[in-house]
Amino acid sequence: MARKRKKAAQAGSPAWMATYSDLMSLLLTFFILLFSMSVVSEERFREVAESLRMALIGSSSDAILDHSGNSDGDYAFEEYGDLSEFEDVDAGDLEPVESVMLQDTVPEEVLDLYETVTNYMQVEGLESDITLSRDQEGVYIDIQEAILFDPGSATLKTSGRETIGSLAGLFDLFDNEIIVEGYTDDIPMSNRRFPSNWELSVERAVSVLRYLSEEYSVEPTRLSARGYGEHHPVVPNDSRENRAQNRRVNIVIVHEHRKEDTNGPEE
Template identity: 50%
Template sequence: MARRRKKKETKNSSSGGGWMTTFSDLMSLLLTFFILLYSMSSVSAEKFEAAAKSMQSAFGGGESMLEGSTVVDSKTDTSDETLEETLEEISEETVDPELLKMYNEVVQFLEDKNITSQASVEYDQDGIYVNIQESILFGSGSAIIADSGKQTLNDLGELIQKFDNAVVIEGYTDNVPMYNANFSSNWELSTGRALSVLRYLSEERDVNPTRLAAKGYGEYHPLVPNDSEENRSKNRRVNIVIVYDQQEG
């Protein structure tokens, strides 16, 4: 009988310990679940603490659940500027060094020629984009290169000759309908302007025509919404794209 009693007591003791272990595991899993949810979303410290206290009350837990936990309020500790800076740093670290070298050479060239107010520069994995506003190259509704824009194209022709890459000329317009004797749509106007720049670079600056191509995008790829004259002027532009071929880099 004593042996049976001892066996029964041992079984009860084991059962009690197993229950506590299961409960502890459950609490750990729930806490892990909440941490995972937090990592995938943006919550405030107040909401996180309220949810944790609610779970604590439901399971009869103590204060230890919240001890040592730190919640960062995204409204105060993060910002769009910080995120943008971080993304730029990551982009610079992962971009092809040869592409970044090309970009820096283009920026330096524009600064040396003192034409940074006439042309802006961007880049992505496809190449270097030199953006020229319509007002520098063309009159309203025209694809004839203005005398005031020829020097800018002379400088950019010199820039293009520094590289062996293919070059694509892209024309863009705003969304104001185009009706005149020369062009019946923004498609035609944007393509006509791209072709005018292409011909100038080939015929006046001796850029090999086999390197050149022209595209017209009309009004369908705006930089900004066409909701003001200032924005529409930004969308009326020509891009000279120095195409980056990774095999060449």
């Protein structure tokens, strides 16, 4: 019976070595990739910093960060010094973001005007009777109905005449346009003189306007009146107190740029 011959061993490395070498190559590539990611490119870093500077704060990137010279990619903040002094700052001392944003959008002229009006109110002792506010359009002097008028009336009462008289000197300090705005609550008005809240709000505004012009000689060309009825409440008309807040007259000292814009484009 013939014997089976053994197969001769193939020359060269074992077959598993090919798989092993591929695995080692992949591992080497992986570690090289990790190393390359850990090295900070100064040129690339400054490009990114410059882009952030342009997008966020508008100042030089060199003022924000400075390379320390270390090869491990450390960066040092220099422009702002020791930040430890800010550790004890109370969050309540920080100005709300909304307030900062609003202040940034209000023209400088309006801020100056608001300061002038505020100082005038303090000197005249009107802080308890009047609420001040401001926006891009100008400064708003808010006077509640109870000071100016009796319910359902557009005739200035004694306290109303005194308050408007105290304000009249303020309007001599500048020549801005002045808009008097009347507002009511949502309780329907219906009588022979005032068929609706529209008429009541307009006539109240006109009463204040005429008093300024006729009694204190405020230039009529600076004055205008508007009535909004119940349609622009400052708070919901859902309680007696809220309705009282909505019955008011606003005297708007208009920002000069807005007045110029209303004249239309130059030819």
